Amino acid sequence: MNLYDIIFYLFAIITIVSATFVVFTKNIVYAAYNLLLTLFGIAGLYVLLGADFIGIVQLIIYVGGILILILFGVMLTNKITDVPIKSGVLQVIPASIGVGMLAGILILIVTNISWRNMELTVPESTIGSLGMLLMNEYILIFELLGMLLLIALIGAANIARK
Amino acid sequence: MEILQIAVITLVKILIVVTLMLLTVSYLVYFERKISAWAQNRVGPNRVGPAGLLQPFADVFKLLLKEDIVPFAATKSIHTLAPMLALFVAFTTYAVIPIGPSVEIFGYKVDLVVADVNMGILYILALTSVGVYAITFSGWSSGSKYSLLGGVRSSAQMISYEISMGFSIAGVLLFAESLRPVAIVNAQSGLMWNAFVQPIGFITFVVAAFAETNRLPFDLPEAEPELVGGYHTEYSSMKFAGFFLAEYANMIIASAMIITLYLGGWQVPYIEKLGLPDYAVVLIQVTAFFVKMGVLLFFIIWVRWSLPRFRYDQLMDLGWKVMFPLSLLNLIWVAILIMIMN
Numbered sequence: 001m002n003l004y005d006i007i008f009y010l011f012a013i014i015t016i017v018s019a020t021f022v023v024f025t026k027n028i029v030y031a032a033y034n035l036l037l038t039l040f041g042i043a044g045l046y047v048l049l050g051a052d053f054i055g056i057v058q059l060i061i062y063v064g065g066i067l068i069l070i071l072f073g074v075m076l077t078n079k080i081t082d083v084p085i086k087s088g089v090l091q092v093i094p095a096s097i098g099v100g101m102l103a104g105i106l107i108l109i110v111t112n113i114s115w116r117n118m119e120l121t122v123p124e125s126t127i128g129s130l131g132m133l134l135m136n137e138y139i140l141i142f143e144l145l146g147m148l149l150l151i152a153l154i155g156a157a158n159i160a161r162k
Numbered sequence: 163m164e165i166l167q168i169a170v171i172t173l174v175k176i177l178i179v180v181t182l183m184l185l186t187v188s189y190l191v192y193f194e195r196k197i198s199a200w201a202q203n204r205v206g207p208n209r210v211g212p213a214g215l216l217q218p219f220a221d222v223f224k225l226l227l228k229e230d231i232v233p234f235a236a237t238k239s240i241h242t243l244a245p246m247l248a249l250f251v252a253f254t255t256y257a258v259i260p261i262g263p264s265v266e267i268f269g270y271k272v273d274l275v276v277a278d279v280n281m282g283i284l285y286i287l288a289l290t291s292v293g294v295y296a297i298t299f300s301g302w303s304s305g306s307k308y309s310l311l312g313g314v315r316s317s318a319q320m321i322s323y324e325i326s327m328g329f330s331i332a333g334v335l336l337f338a339e340s341l342r343p344v345a346i347v348n349a350q351s352g353l354m355w356n357a358f359v360q361p362i363g364f365i366t367f368v369v370a371a372f373a374e375t376n377r378l379p380f381d382l383p384e385a386e387p388e389l390v391g392g393y394h395t396e397y398s399s400m401k402f403a404g405f406f407l408a409e410y411a412n413m414i415i416a417s418a419m420i421i422t423l424y425l426g427g428w429q430v431p432y433i434e435k436l437g438l439p440d441y442a443v444v445l446i447q448v449t450a451f452f453v454k455m456g457v458l459l460f461f462i463i464w465v466r467w468s469l470p471r472f473r474y475d476q477l478m479d480l481g482w483k484v485m486f487p488l489s490l491l492n493l494i495w496v497a498i499l500i501m502i503m504n
Binding site: 029033036052053059064065068076127 | 240281284287292294301302313341
């Protein structure tokens with residue numbers, strides 16, 4: 001086991017343990033806090049795989065934006081109102097069937113694909129080439145995504161106004 | 163270079179930076195009190211040591227010896243974690259800010275920056291967004307309404323101003339064509355400082371930096387008349403000191419960011435034309451960085467003791483309706499400038 005493996009397992013353990021907590025904890029605030037650790041662990045894995053841009057953006061968008069919004073919702077309702085918000089267990093059988101099928105498909109994919117093995121190298125920075133690709137080859141998709149987000153934004157503002 | 167060598171050099175750099183930060187932070191508190199005294203026609207701290215110069219150490223001992231009170235309604239683990247997180251973010255952000263060019267010390271080529279990361283600017287942005295958690299954690303876990311309101315206010319404010327901050331930074335990045343802080347500094351050689359090239363972006367960034375550090379006129383998260391102490395109302399002893407240190411460390415980072423992005427970093431215009439020996443040039447450049455920082459820190463403190471606080475809706479209006487369009491305008495201006503220059 002070299003240093004790379006150790007770091008990989010460290011991040012993997014952080015991700016899996018905190019994700020388990022997110023699922024099994026009854027306290028919704030703890031779930032949100034553990035989601036922070038999960039997202040952080042995934043960002044670490046991205047960086048380890050040489051996808052530095054995605055790793056950092058994962059932190060900025062998911063940790064800095066989306067999770068904060070979730071926390072806002074939780075913080076402003078939990079503890080202030082007297083209604084305790086707990087997550088419980090319901091629909092056990094359909095849920096386990098669905099999750100079982102998903103897990104089966106994932107395991108099938110992982111075992112059947114012929115993975116390309118690469119030598120360990122010092123990864124290059126991806127941001128320049130990503131920018132080039134986004135602005136040349138994938139410009140149409142990039143602009144369409146921008147439009148989509150704008151539509152969502154206007155829709156959200158419209159709903160909030162009512 | 164061997165891995166051991168890199169590790170040792172980096173460790174030494176980290177030690178120097180952390181020590182410098184801690185010393186600057188403690189004396190920043192002293193200067194804040196002195197400058198506020200000057201602004202209000204008082205004397206300020208003058209009892210401990212000559213001219214009160216040992217006051218910071220007395221303060222630290224006082225805070226260390228105080229009783230650490232955790233409120234009954236608090237969520238203890240998160241209550242303890244929050245100040246640590248605040249300090250962690252405050253100290254790690256500094257890793258990517260260069261204080262000078264590369265120099266040769268004892269035959270080793272040393273960059274005067276702890277980590278010359280390719281995406282340094284994004285790294286800083288990511289860490290600032292983690293910094294919001296310190297405040298939301300402390301606000302929520304204290305189990306007090308004042309803390310909660312302070313925490314919510316603070317995160318709303320930081321998120322709103324992050325947008326105009328991001329867009330102002332985008333202007334700088336367009337000009338430097340890189341996300342590396344060192345490259346951004348190098349792109350501002352001569353008098354091509356970004357503060358002169360894109361003045362609107364400079365102003366929006368400085369305002370956003372004030373809002374991000376929760377300083378007056380944007381210190382609503384701890385507005386004393388309304389919220390007692392804001393998100394750190396329920397903190398005492400060293401945990402309070404953690405937040406206090408983090409606030410001042412954040413001031414240092416904000417001014418270091420302003421210098422790196424807009425005021426040419428460690429550069430002194432046209433110094434290479436004077437024909438000085440190499441080591442003198444480097445020395446002058448590093449000194450220039452710290453002089454710029456001193457001036458900016460004085461400016462931040464000066465503003466605090468001169469301006470009244472914004473009302474909450476005014477703050478949000480300013481963020482979304484003035485600063486955000488202005489930073490967009492700056493981006494367009496930079497794009498036009500680059501088009502003309504090419």
